[in-house]
Amino acid sequence: MSEPKGPIQSIRSSEPETISSTEEAGSLLDSLHLHIFHLLEDQAVQHHQLSRETSEARMILARVRLQEGNQRTAVEAQLPRCRPYKALCRLVEEARAWGTIVNLNRLAVEPCRGYLQPVTNIFGALVPMSLRVASRKWERCVDQIVDCANTQRELQASISSIRQLRRSLYPSYPHK
DSSP states (O other): OOOOOSHHHHHHHHHHHHHHHHHHHHHHHHHHHHHHHHHHHHHHHHHHHHHHHHHHHHHHHHHHHHHHTTHHHHHHHTSOOSSOOOOSEEEEEEEOSSSEEEEEEEOOOOGGGTOOOOSSEETTEEOOHHHHHHHHHHHHHHHHHHHHHHHHHHHHHHHHHHHHHHHHHOTTSOOO
């Protein structure tokens, strides 16, 4: 007995491909959902670490202000206001397969180019060690903020991938 020809044969020959591609899409959906759960866990841990680091940095700054009192007001009043300050950090977006990420590039301190970062004193007033520790903590907080932003972007890209995959699998299903 010969196989029927025409559209019926093409339907029968395409059924195994549809089933396997549907199964592959389903397993891809499962892996994307699992990836989202891992990203949510990472995001929660990062937010917890960030809040802990910022709290520690704020406590150190508050302690410095309490110990130094009003002595710092005269030094702060002497800061130059005529020329703008140049940033020591720059955010750069980098394209990835799933979207873009943000990289934080720290620039070297070059006084000849206008980049200044006083290490030990400001206008002759000695900067306390606790203030330098707080400064390093704030730098770590900025790094953690960049990591949180990258995790959030990856999470959003995964969610949009799931939506696109669902739309392609179930075109008649109402999507939000």
